[in-house]
Amino acid sequence: MSKSVAPVNLAEKLSQFSELWSQKKVAVLNDYEVKLAKLKGEFIWHTHEDTDELFLVLSGRLTIQLRDGDVVLESGELFVVPRGVEHCPVADEETAVLLFEPAGTLNTGDVGGPLTKAVENLD
Amino acid sequence: MSKSVAPVNLAEKLSQFSELWSQKKVAVLNDYEVKLAKLKGEFIWHTHEDTDELFLVLSGRLTIQLRDGDVVLESGELFVVPRGVEHCPVADEETAVLLFEPAGTLNTGDVGGPLTKAVENLD
Structure with a gap:
């Protein structure tokens, strides 16, 4: 094989x-990416x-704050x-998530700024 | 909420x-579906x-037979x-999987036949 x-x-x-807060690509499905990230804090x-944007929690606990x-x-x-719904993830403990979204989706969405990070490949 | x-x-x-072998939709992401299925046998x-087509095993063990x-x-x-790669899933024990693929993807692909089942919604 x-x-x-x-x-x-x-x-x-x-x-x-x-x-933390850095998305790692682990698989590609058509023009979508499966990514992993570790989150802690807000x-x-x-x-x-x-x-x-899909979040699947693998360990820990994630709160996705929405305006409502x-x-x-x-x-x-x-x-x-x-899409179009403002959100802010926060995790009190270190939390591992699987993300699924189109390739090219920025982690900071429309806001940008210093927290914006390119998706990295894992070996 | x-x-x-x-x-x-x-x-x-x-x-x-x-x-078994019946896909249940649990979430939608753009024009893609997240589905669950229980598999046993070939x-x-x-x-x-x-x-x-993405398979994520949640419990059990899944063998995806490919021609090579x-x-x-x-x-x-x-x-x-x-896409385009012929495959045949087989599970010796009951295995739960999460599937991710575009809405409208048939479980039997190009083959059709009696095993073809429409995706069902879960409450």
């Missing part, structure tokens, strides 16, 4: 980085005008933030 | 059905000519079958 047909082990991929309020209330995700729970 | 902003709990959704060889070898996925592992 060639390397290209090995499965992606999420735990093994998560062990390869410790940086991000910034931002909006993706052109796409929905919070969505709290435990491990094994997912939520899709609809 | 309205019902629409509750997270999707994958274990709770899996507890709502027992049917499916049929088929191809999706127009889309990649098998990919074995344990819980917490994912694999993307590239």
Whole structure:
């Protein structure tokens, strides 16, 4: 079997980085990307005008603050933030998430600024 | 909080059905669907000519047979079958998977036949 047909082990991929709020690409599906990230603390309020954004919590607990209330995700729970909906993720403990969205989606959406980071590939 | 902003709990959704080889939609992201399925036994060889297909194993073990070898996925592992690549899933034990692919993708791809099932919604 060639390397290209090995499965992606999420735990093994998560062990390869410790940086917070930095998205790591682990798979591509058509023009969408599957990414992992470790989150702790509060991000910034931002909006993706052109796409929905999926969060699946793998460990820890993630609160996605919306302007009309919070969505709290435990491990094994997912939520899709609809396009155009302002949101701000916050995690009291270190939380691992799987993200699914179109390639090229910026982590800071329409806001940009110093927290904006390019998606990185994992080996 | 309205019902629409509750997270999707994958274990709770899996507890709502027992049917094998039947895809249950649990979330929508743009024109893509997140689906759950329970698999046991061998499916049929088929191809999706127009889309990649993502399998993430939530419990059990899934073997995705390809014409040039098998990919074995344990819980917490994912694999993307590239478009146009013939494949046949098989699971010795009951296995729960999360699927991600464009809305309208048929479970039997280009082959059709009696195993073809429409995607169902879960409450």
